[in-house]
Amino acid sequence: MPELPEVETTLRGIEPYLLNQTIQGVVVRQPRLRWPVAEEVSALAGQRVTGLSRRGKYLLVQFATGTAVWHLGMSGSLRLVKEEEDPRIHDHIDWVLESGWILRYHDPRRFGALLWQPPGEQLSQIASLGPEPLLAETLSGLSAESLYQRSRGKKQAIKLFIMDNHTMVGVGNIYANESLFMAGIRPTTAAGKISKPRFARLLACIRQVLAQAIEQGGTTLRDFVNSDGNPGYFAQQLQVYGRGGKPCRVCEAVLYEIRQGQRATVYCPACQK
């Protein structure tokens, strides 16, 4: 479920509850996630959260002894609940805080993960990530120029190219569809055939779509909830995602739905060339 905006929404929501808090206890009801829940996490009692950040779709929670690295997979969510609230099905992990709040991880499909990164080390999953789309170009190195260079000779469809975490992080299926619509680019076009000006436009659209989605608290299709348990509101602004067969909101043409890389792609045959 969560793409960059949902992870960012989660980060902003949990940060005030977690920063400088001491972990009182950890409960792992189901350790079998995408990878087994890191052993080190169970030993966090007594340790204080010194910082929180996001890298791509990963949430990083820092302690003096290392960093807990959370990924929400397709259906994961983190929320704050009061200590007396009973866990429900698929509530796999609790961090009990000294404040009386519990950070509770819920994930029906269990594609998420909770890993541990020792100080000075970097997990392979983090190390291989491409640039952050919302960082200033001077900091991230992501630019129309870099995308143009990276894509030369590639036959891979542009949609798969921008969803590839080596190209840039955070762009999942919803926002790839939406960004390409906004940019007027057909998702099946070979990345290697996109001109530099079109990459400039596409990158601007990706940034705008992600930023707007963050402002709206993310997109809730089924189960995404923020740290308060509330949905995000960006779904109301989706132009193409989930709208195959319906009329384009701009030109009324019937939106096409196809499959790319086992994922639904929706586009307007008239607006996107």
Next chain:
DNA sequence: ATGCTAACCTGCGCGC
């Protein structure tokens, strides 16, 4: 390297 597929897992909606 590139590019594609299958796989991990649960739940839901649809057609029969």
Next chain:
DNA sequence: TGCGCGCAGGTTAGCA
């Protein structure tokens, strides 16, 4: 109503 199928915000391993 019940059952089987296909689909769902992600990522990686493995193959040609």
